[in-house]
Amino acid sequence: MSAAVQPVLADARDVSRAHRPFPIGRIALWAIVVGVFAQAFWAIAHNKNFEWHVVAQWFTADSILRGLGVTLGLTVVSMVIGTAIGLLLAMGRLSEDPLLRSLSALYIWFFRGTPLLVQLLFWYNMSTLFPTISIGIPFGPTFASWPTNDVITPLTAAIAGLSLNEAAYMAEIIRGGLLSVDRGQYETADAFGMTRWRALRRIIIPQAMRSIVPPSGNQLISMIKATSLVSVIAMGDLLYSAQAVYNRTFEVIPLLMVAVLWYLLVTSILNVGQSAIERYYARGERGAASRTPAPTVAGETL
Amino acid sequence: MTMTGLSRASLAPDTVAAPLVRARNVHKSFGANEVLKGIDLDVGQGEVVVILGPSGSGKSTFLRCINQLEKMDRGSIEVAGEQIGYELRDGRLLALSPRAVARQRRRIGMVFQQFNLYPHMTVLQNVVEAPIGIHGVPRAEAEAYAMELLVKVGLPEKAHAYPRQLSGGQQQRVAIARALAIKPRLILFDEPTSALDPELVGEVLETMRGLADQGLTMIVVTHEIGFAREAADRVVFMDGGVVVEQGRPEDVLVNPRQPRTRAFLARVI
């Protein structure tokens, strides 16, 4: 082989000059998908039964927006309380104390094992089980006491039901996240003299978040929809407000569409938020260099 | 067994100060496996002690007992005159609370085989984490000192990089800077170069040699005989959970008295 041939051969084989085969299969698939979607969209938009003008009329009505507010408020409050209790339960599950471990396991077993709807009904009907609620020493004196009916309103029953149920699921998610962090990180935090709590807050949880965030996003979205269950205990959430309207006007489908569109809108916003949070906790990961604000190392190869 | 090695500290005239680390009869078992069978060791202020020994001889376990990452079963360890993990009060020995244990660890630095940098923090954040969060040093002061230390380990331009963007040798040098940032009385190194590619070992050992020359008290578990020869004030050879032999590197490494030491050195050199 002569020396003159080789560079020509090497040039011809330069992959940057390669032609790609025409993707006929993929284009056909796209054409079919676009056609089906256009047809479906056309059918829904022109179907008189959806009564889009009614949807537009009610979409931003006061009662619907109030219901949306209740749904969002319930979701946020229950998620925050549920996550806080979930963290404690996760730490209990991972604790060295067998009593704490079994108490946490018992809690999770109970709340995951019973339907949320039933739990909500129990909270709402608590007064038939326990007419008064008291604070005091077990079997000893009581310091304060209230009639259950004053304490358990539809609002508190909804919050208690949703957040205590959520805690059981969040506990397992958080426990999985804590277990996913390298043991060496716990040891390093210990070796530097960090207290348990500080190590958790500064070192462990930020790393656990990478595996906690995606399933928590799922939980949050489930929670938004689960709040529609509280309509059974007369809480005026989004679905309840829509039902209240169609019970008067009989415009069932358009009002359900109002609710559906709002649920979709809110969950879409949450998806965007979740991606942002995932990117934040992925900082320092391999391949994240170009997306993180690390000025001196951008483009460094690994 | 001789307790006092011929260290710089003990060679100095009229130095009768208590050793910085004083381990007595340290025992440790994992289940039925007795790993430490009565370790006695003193480390003087400013002394560099290198622990050698075959795999499984309990070197890491002993090192980890010093900062209570392992709980020993019998014996006692004192650091700077304070018993580690326990307190003698009215003749009764009481186990310390987790908070008190954390306080005792604050001035003991540790460098791990696997570096264990905090991956979610930049290099600079790694180094200032303990000074700011645990020692209450103001941020500006902590960061200035951290930059000084990063210069010392040769990595000032990596201050804003994340650990995973660094090579193993660079990560380990950051880990050393992080251990220095707490102004430690004592630094423990557990095989700091074992996880490194051969061409990266030199830069880390170089950094450690620099620390040794500055009079930092160091206990180093390593398989790097060269480092022991050049940087150690004293070499301790462990095997089967006991200290078999110790002394100046030129004695232990060149003319070992114990057959087990000789056999080990014949294998690794």
Ligand SMILES: Nc1ncnc2c1ncn2[C@@H]1O[C@H](COP(=O)(O)OP(=O)(O)OP(=O)(O)O)[C@@H](O)[C@H]1O
């Ligand atoms: N957490 C643990 N649980 C059970 N056994 C352990 C544990 N840690 C160490 N061991 C055992 O203790 C013995 C000594 O281990 P150690 O890590 O102290 O040895 P080493 O001298 O550091 O060895 P190497 O040079 O391989 O690091 C080994 O037999 C090991 O299997």
Ligand SMILES: [Mg+2]
């Ligand atoms: Mg070891």
